[in-house]
Amino acid sequence: MNMREIISRGGGVKRLSDTIGRHHATLLGWTRVPPQHVRAVSAATGIPPHELRPDLWDPPATSGVAQQQPVKTAKAKRSSKSRNSETPSSQGQAA
Numbered sequence: 001m002n003m004r005e006i007i008s009r010g011g012g013v014k015r016l017s018d019t020i021g022r023h024h025a026t027l028l029g030w031t032r033v034p035p036q037h038v039r040a041v042s043a044a045t046g047i048p049p050h051e052l053r054p055d056l057w058d059p060p061a062t063s064g065v066a067q068q069q070p071v072k073t074a075k076a077k078r079s080s081k082s083r084n085s086e087t088p089s090s091q092g093q094a095a
Helices: 003-009 013-020 024-029 035-045 074-084
Strands: none
Touching: 003 013, 003 035, 013 024, 013 035
16 A cells, blocks of 8 residues: 555544654655554554554454464574574573
8 A cells, every 4th residue: 555545544644644643744755654653553543453454464363363473584584583592602501
């Protein structure tokens, strides 16, 4: 979805920027909604997050559950994996 349509559905650049707490010039500089603003823009426009950023949000399940979860990126998976792994210095030591 392009920013022109998003801004239009938000009531115009001034109204949308006021609603999400950003300067109107900031919105005009976006080529797409930044990840940290997806939820606010979604709430202000009524556009589901998966339509604003399909690369970051999965569409809702067809089972009727209205939950939407962010898509885990490779970077996020790597960082959580590294936090859970032991450090090399702690391996092999007796407890």
